[in-house]
Amino acid sequence: MVITTRKDPTHGLFHVPSKAEREQLRAGAPLNPIKIFAMLSGIQWAWFLCGLFCWIMDSYDFFAVSLSVSKLVVTFYGIPPEEKNATNEAVKKINYAVMLTLLFRSLGAVVFGILSDRFGRRWVLSINMVIVAALSLGTAYADTYSKFLAVRSIFGIGMGGIWGMSTATALENMPPAARGLCSGILQQGYAMGYLIAAAVNLGWANKANHGEGNWQVLFYLGAGLSLLAGIVRAILPESTKFLEQKRLRQLQPASKTPIRSFFTELKDMLKEHWATCIYAVLLMTGFNFFSHSSQDLYPTMLQKAKLLTANQSSIATIISNCGAITGGLCAGYLSQYIGRRLAMLAFIIFAGCMIPVWILPNSFGGLAAGGFLVQVGVQGAWGVIPVYLSEISPAAFRATFPGLAYQLGNMASSASSTIETRGGQNITIKDPKHPGQNIPDYATVSAILLACVAVYLIVLVIFGFERRGNELGIDDHIEGTNAESVIAQAKGHDIEAAHSGSDNNAFINDSQDYERTTDVHLNSDQSSDKKVQT
Numbered sequence: 001m002v003i004t005t006r007k008d009p010t011h012g013l014f015h016v017p018s019k020a021e022r023e024q025l026r027a028g029a030p031l032n033p034i035k036i037f038a039m040l041s042g043i044q045w046a047w048f049l050c051g052l053f054c055w056i057m058d059s060y061d062f063f064a065v066s067l068s069v070s071k072l073v074v075t076f077y078g079i080p081p082e083e084k085n086a087t088n089e090a091v092k093k094i095n096y097a098v099m100l101t102l103l104f105r106s107l108g109a110v111v112f113g114i115l116s117d118r119f120g121r122r123w124v125l126s127i128n129m130v131i132v133a134a135l136s137l138g139t140a141y142a143d144t145y146s147k148f149l150a151v152r153s154i155f156g157i158g159m160g161g162i163w164g165m166s167t168a169t170a171l172e173n174m175p176p177a178a179r180g181l182c183s184g185i186l187q188q189g190y191a192m193g194y195l196i197a198a199a200v201n202l203g204w205a206n207k208a209n210h211g212e213g214n215w216q217v218l219f220y221l222g223a224g225l226s227l228l229a230g231i232v233r234a235i236l237p238e239s240t241k242f243l244e245q246k247r248l249r250q251l252q253p254a255s256k257t258p259i260r261s262f263f264t265e266l267k268d269m270l271k272e273h274w275a276t277c278i279y280a281v282l283l284m285t286g287f288n289f290f291s292h293s294s295q296d297l298y299p300t301m302l303q304k305a306k307l308l309t310a311n312q313s314s315i316a317t318i319i320s321n322c323g324a325i326t327g328g329l330c331a332g333y334l335s336q337y338i339g340r341r342l343a344m345l346a347f348i349i350f351a352g353c354m355i356p357v358w359i360l361p362n363s364f365g366g367l368a369a370g371g372f373l374v375q376v377g378v379q380g381a382w383g384v385i386p387v388y389l390s391e392i393s394p395a396a397f398r399a400t401f402p403g404l405a406y407q408l409g410n411m412a413s414s415a416s417s418t419i420e421t422r423g424g425q426n427i428t429i430k431d432p433k434h435p436g437q438n439i440p441d442y443a444t445v446s447a448i449l450l451a452c453v454a455v456y457l458i459v460l461v462i463f464g465f466e467r468r469g470n471e472l473g474i475d476d477h478i479e480g481t482n483a484e485s486v487i488a489q490a491k492g493h494d495i496e497a498a499h500s501g502s503d504n505n506a507f508i509n510d511s512q513d514y515e516r517t518t519d520v521h522l523n524s525d526q527s528s529d530k531k532v533q534t
Helices: 019-026 033-038 042-066 069-077 084-119 121-141 145-160 162-171 176-187 189-205 216-235 240-250 258-272 274-295 298-304 310-338 340-353 355-359 364-382 385-392 400-426 442-462 483-491 512-516
Strands: 428-430 438-440
Touching (some): 033 176, 042 069, 042 084, 042 145, 042 162, 042 176, 042 189, 042 216, 069 145, 084 162, 121 162, 162 176, 162 385, 176 189, 176 310, 176 364, 176 385, 189 310, 274 340, 298 310, 298 442, 340 364, 340 442, 355 442, 385 400, 400 428, 400 438
Antiparallel strands (some): 428 438
């Protein structure tokens, strides 16, 4: 990709492209979304739906714990909900297990991502889902807190590998014109997983065992569906893009063992793309804070400060997740036409503008509508992330790079709840139920944090970069050779490999396959002949 960036620190974000440039950047995407779906072949649909299914189950299995906290307290400690002080301490211990799950996800992203990039998406993702199914079943049979803690910690490792491999499975074989819309659908598998878990919890788990409730039902179903997802992935063929990468490696002289060769390639990739890696982690840290600050204490705020019942709070949360799905679909679709960063920027700003609507109403309808609109913005911006990370990722590490960036950002944002809790100790309001007492003002605290994160993301996105329409094909990070020349030999024709130095300061350090995707000028300085070839 040839980009003029010397005089534009935004890397062409606000450049108005010509008609020819717009057509090339759209990659032939029609305006009608039905026609976009019609562009996918049967196997591409199968890969996409399989990746979405795996990501939905990842989300379902995670939220199954947060939806069962009160029941877990009774099971492990025998404490009824009426004993508030004792219950609060027990809840903290259950939430500690949730925190450990989040922390171990980064380890899973590294382990399963590297295995997937080396040995393929098919069997590694399939085995990953089987492991998650076994651990979900193990959670249901955990009869003590120590067993529960151990199982959920290991579960975090399994959970950490799913997002990167699901994204690679769903998107890397996708036609460029369909990536934006499908990315928006894929990312909202997170909200879909929550909605399914909430529906099962309300409609089945709470009514099981003659109306007394049975939290294990959530995990039995999760285990069965996760196993089904693993079986589906095992049935489907290997990714075409990965097979191209594998063929490229097989054309190299075997100077080292496959494992040593892969880690040499990993080292070379980090050496060349260190700026892109840092930028991706910073971006995902901001996005994970964006999500947590708008979701973590939302039910608590509704019940404590706005006096909604637990049932009303659950319904409002479900409505807000419907907003998340709506936003993801819209943003992913728009990103194909206006660009990845511009779509993210628009929805981040929209979320910021909706903050007053989110916290000021006191009625159920007003609060539910505010939650819906904020999640349209927050999760709309999130909907662009899968395709964005896939397009900036070096092709040889398309499972490791996005997955690890996502999970490291998630780990960094795990302090979000602590920040909001500490903030609530300093910012208080009168307790509506007990006028003589004060309670944490979580509405104001969450609004301040969400606004700060929105500003952080706006700055990061404006001065970032993108590689929309990038060919998600083979990579040049194959040890000891030039990828293009090897492909030329394999195809029986010559391809000139013109390589240039990296430009980490501009955050546009492309791998060599990015040079072959497009020749679109993204900078408004059309008269300048000074171009940076990345």
